[in-house]
Amino acid sequence: MADRIRLNDLRRQYIPLREEILATLDTVFQEMQLFLGPNTRAFEQEWATLSATKHAIGVDNGTDALLLAMRAYNIGKGDEVITPVNTFAAVVEAILEVGATPVFVDNDPATYNLDLAQTAAAVTSRTRAIVPVHLYGLAADMDAVNAIARPHGIVVIEDASQAQGARYKGKPVGGLADSAAFSLYYSKNLGAFGEAGIFTTNDDAIARRVGMLRQHAADPANRYIHVEAGYNSRLDEVQAAILRIKLRHLEAWNARRREIAAQYDALLEGVVATPPRFSESDYTPVHYVYVIRTPERDTVKARLLAADVESGIHYPVPLHVQPMCAHLGYKVGQFPVAEAYADQILSLPMFAELTDAEVERVALAVKHAVHDLAPTR
Ligand SMILES: Cc1ncc(COP(=O)(O)O)c(C=O)c1O
Structure with missing residues (x-):
């Protein structure tokens, strides 16, 4: 194993x-x-x-x-x-x-x-x-x-x-x-x-x-x-x-994160919804997390774990429906993008030390996990 x-x-x-x-x-x-x-x-x-x-x-x-x-x-x-x-x-x-x-x-549906x-x-x-x-x-x-x-x-x-x-x-x-x-x-x-x-x-x-x-x-x-x-x-x-020691590596770590994100993008194209892409001159992202969207997210998450691939959710409950915000009077349905995405988003493993082989293993596990499920709209 x-x-x-x-x-x-x-x-x-x-x-x-x-x-x-x-x-x-x-x-x-x-x-x-x-x-x-x-x-x-x-x-x-x-x-x-x-x-x-x-x-x-x-x-x-x-x-x-x-x-x-x-x-x-x-x-x-x-x-x-x-x-x-x-x-x-x-x-x-x-x-x-x-x-x-x-x-x-609400969150923008394209950029999040x-x-x-x-x-x-x-x-x-x-x-x-x-x-x-x-x-x-x-x-x-x-x-x-x-x-x-x-x-x-x-x-x-x-x-x-x-x-x-x-x-x-x-x-x-x-x-x-x-x-x-x-x-x-x-x-x-x-x-x-x-x-x-x-x-x-x-x-x-x-x-x-x-x-x-x-x-x-x-x-x-x-x-x-x-x-x-x-x-x-x-x-x-x-x-x-x-932090001073680690700071000297931040740029290289971020560059590696971009490489990993590009690998995921290529491997997962047409499989699940992948993060937005922009020209480097406008945006240089650092991929704190790599978030895909898939309609049966909880099933996919469980299947990934069964394949020994961890994943996360950033975030499962939008802020307007959090108990700490109850007094503000917001209702379910007011922020359709964030509410829909809360049930679909899934963060894949992302850190600079991930190897190419591991990225491939994660992508393959995602492909297997979604193969019999409805596609992302
Ligand atoms: C977007 C965002 N804002 C604020 C915080 C709060 O930072 P901390 O946990 O250091 O208090 C975090 C993370 O924890 C975060 O992701």
């Missing part, structure tokens, strides 16, 4: 880096500057360079990066924030946490990113921000999002958690709008060994505010004076040291 192919096998990423990581950790532990130490500062600089932004501020996780962004822009009660309905729950948590109202838009016509139509006098999510590693159409927001003075905060290193019209995500939040959760294209996140912006005042909020809003001139209620949300030095 062949080995199980995991959705993401991080042990295979660790092995070639093991000695370097352990040596670096020893240095960190000998120096014992565990918060806001030299690795954190250096990583922030390196991340700002990657994102082509003036500032990058390391925080505890991606959810906090979104939350601190909401706070920094003084978004709160009475304000509306537009965001797509198929994404991870963190955006909504951040919006609700500051007392604002999430306003959902936020529907631009619905975004434009969702703008009201109370809209304070739009949070486009670069879902699955593909940038949202940021020129279009910015064009909707700018005339109304609406803030645009990219959720770039799934798109580290992705580009849009040649420019890196993270610097395509007013600011951006990145998760560096362990399973992301660039992941910590645990939790981490980072916030980017070109705005000095917003950067200063996020920098304070992550440290109990302590006054930089006197750390015992708390100028407002902040958070304990610093990126820690151990994670920063590991």
Whole structure:
């Protein structure tokens, strides 16, 4: 029996880096500057360079990066924030946490990113921000999002958690709008060994505010004076040291992910619905996950597992029908694309260390799994 192919096998990423990581950790532990130490500062600089932004501020996780962004822009009660309905729950948590109202838009059936016509139509006098999510590693159409927001003075905060290193019209995500939040959760294209996140912006005042909020809003001139209620949300030095080592490989890992995606595209053409493809000059995706669509998704998932191929679902329950959003009054049927796709989407194994033979094995397993099922419409 062949080995199980995991959705993401991080042990295979660790092995070639093991000695370097352990040596670096020893240095960190000998120096014992565990918060806001030299690795954190250096990583922030390196991340700002990657994102082509003036500032990058390391925080505890991606959810906090979104939350601190909401706070920094003084978004709160009475304000509306537009965001797509198929994404991870963190955006909504951040919006609700500051007392604002999430306003959902459907996902575009072709790109899976936020529907631009619905975004434009969702703008009201109370809209304070739009949070486009670069879902699955593909940038949202940021020129279009910015064009909707700018005339109304609406803030645009990219959720770039799934798109580290992705580009849009040649420019890196993270610097395509007013600011951006990145998760560096362990399973992301660039992941910590645990939790981490980072916030980017070109705005000095917003950067200063996020920098304070992550440290109990302590006054930089006197750390015992708390100028407002902040958070304990610093990126820690151990994670920063590991992230710096891994960052040197991100571009190569992302390039390999694109190769794998192209192999899947070719092998699965006409078998299942495959992800959207664009010219490289417009979009350079990083394939955080490779999502196919198939009408009998749960059967396919079970059959893949029986063939020792893991798969995932990003995400099975759209946000408007989540219990945490019940008070917002949305109904089933309001977001037909996201609702239909929630029952069809399936994420195939995707990580840089997958071999060509494994990609072929996955594709063959998908072909076998769907051979007697109805085709995707
Ligand atoms: C799109 C998106 N936004 C936000 C988050 C939240 O990040 P974290 O888990 O680091 O808090 C994640 C992932 O976890 C994500 O995929």
